[in-house]
Amino acid sequence: MHIGHFSLANNLFVAPMAGVTDRPFRQLCKRLGAGYAVSEMLTSRPDLWNTAKTTRRANHEGEAGPIAVQIAGTEAAMMADAARHNIDGGAQIIDINMGCPAKKVCNKWAGSALMQDEPLALAIVQAVVAACAPHKVPVSVKMRSGWSQSNKNAVILARRFEEAGVQLLTVHGRTREQGYGGVAEYDSVAAVKAAVAIPVVANGDITTPQQAREVLALTGADAVMLGRAAQGRPWIFREVAHFLATGELLAPPLVVEVKRLLLDHLLDHHAFYGDFLGVRTARKHIGWYLRTLPEAAEFRQGLNLLDDCAAQWRAVSDYFDELAQRMDRMPAPEALHQNNNNPLETVT
Numbered sequence: 517m518h519i520g521h522f523s524l525a526n527n528l529f530v531a532p533m534a535g536v537t538d539r540p541f542r543q544l545c546k547r548l549g550a551g552y553a554v555s556e557m558l559t560s561r562p563d564l565w566n567t568a569k570t571t572r573r574a575n576h577e578g579e580a581g582p583i584a585v586q587i588a589g590t591e592a593a594m595m596a597d598a599a600r601h602n603i604d605g606g607a608q609i610i611d612i613n614m615g616c617p618a619k620k621v622c623n624k625w626a627g628s629a630l631m632q633d634e635p636l637a638l639a640i641v642q643a644v645v646a647a648c649a650p651h652k653v654p655v656s657v658k659m660r661s662g663w664s665q666s667n668k669n670a671v672i673l674a675r676r677f678e679e680a681g682v683q684l685l686t687v688h689g690r691t692r693e694q695g696y697g698g699v700a701e702y703d704s705v706a707a708v709k710a711a712v713a714i715p716v717v718a719n720g721d722i723t724t725p726q727q728a729r730e731v732l733a734l735t736g737a738d739a740v741m742l743g744r745a746a747q748g749r750p751w752i753f754r755e756v757a758h759f760l761a762t763g764e765l766l767a768p769p770l771v772v773e774v775k776r777l778l779l780d781h782l783l784d785h786h787a788f789y790g791d792f793l794g795v796r797t798a799r800k801h802i803g804w805y806l807r808t809l810p811e812a813a814e815f816r817q818g819l820n821l822l823d824d825c826a827a828q829w830r831a832v833s834d835y836f837d838e839l840a841q842r843m844d845r846m847p848a849p850e851a852l853h854q855n856n857n858n859p860l861e862t863v864t
Contacts, residue, residue, distance in 0.1 A: 517551065517739055519609055519715065520654030520683045522582045526551035528728075528753050529686070529717055531743030532586045532611070532658070539575050540784040541801075544777070545746060546580055549753030552739075553584065554611050554658075560589025560598035572788070576606055586658070588613035588627060590636070592643035599647045599655075610648055612641060614659040614673075615688050615719075631673065632663045638676050645681035656684035658719075661704035662691050674708045674716075686717040686741055705735040717741050724849075725752075725759030732760075748804025749849060750777070768846040775836035778805050779829060786825040795825045802832060808847045809839060 517524040530537060530545045530553035537545075542553040556573045564570050576583045585607040587598045599610045614630045614637060630637045645655050657677050662668035674685055687708050689700035700720030709716040718737035722728050723745040731740055746752055751774075755766050769777075781801065786794035799820055806812035815835055822828045 519656065524551040526757055527739035528756055529739055529741040530746060531719060531741045532556055533743050536747065538788065539579055540781060540788050543579055544781055545750045545753055548751045549757045555585045557586050557588045557613050560587050560594045562597065565601060574602065574605055582608040584609040584611055586611040586613050592639040595640050596643040596647035599644045603651050603653055609654050609656060610644060611656045611658055612644055614657055628660045631659060631669060634673060637673060638680060641677050641680045641682060654683040657682050658686040660688045660691055665691055668704060670704050671707050671711045674712050678712045678714050684715045686719050689720040702731055702735050705737055709736045725756045725765060728756045729760060748807060768848055770845055771836060771840045771843060774846055779833055782829050782832065791825050795823055795828050798828060808849065
């Protein structure tokens, strides 16, 4: 699997998710089998580049490459400047966001709203490709099947983006109109793959190793991108990789292993965000890890009252120590993430 001149470890991608795919989460997913991860969405507005939020999102210190940064905006020149700015900050691949369905993004005509204005979408792509070319930085685009059921223009845009120099396309099999509701379809992904020669990544409702294999077969896509399925189950990437290679399913991980993974994740997360934000932003991750486990709801009620990182870490450690006395392995995740419209994050 290649993106431009970069060779990837495999064809399993971590979806960019605002509020989720920060550096600690990306590193964890890569450690557990993901071949590629894209940053949280970064604004193209220069007046926001130096804010604490944007600075954290642009932090890739110690992360294995290639470093992929997703940018969002509505003005071609500003998007080109944002690409150059992030390249100066270490970005090795620039991803253009034309897939985010969030109202706060689309109301500003960014994200998937750009698919309504094909000339503007193409102008942005051309400007970003031109800005990246001197640095030999590949450009990718993440988009949806279209704006609405009556306006599915992914194939038209895909051809134009390829002609403009884009080197990889990710297609989420839903329209902006659908948001995260309903069920993703893969005909649009297959149509894009048939229309272009560059690599195409399938995205949307891929929650199990079996689904990953089926989607690859149905679409002919070069890779699959997993987002919500990895929340609380970052080991899904190694499960998918093993199944694609052998046709056999891995057993669910041991409770003691998940305890270690989560505690390591919390240490990294707390160090990354600091005490105040660290303990608060970690709550959603802990909730995702625990959602199929016994007495998790009661435990979380008490956990959410803690405002100290060390106390939060100890509480999680104690919970898993007790859990390990009751069960050896994590429960199987059948249909865990099907249509999981989670308001805590935005898949971009």
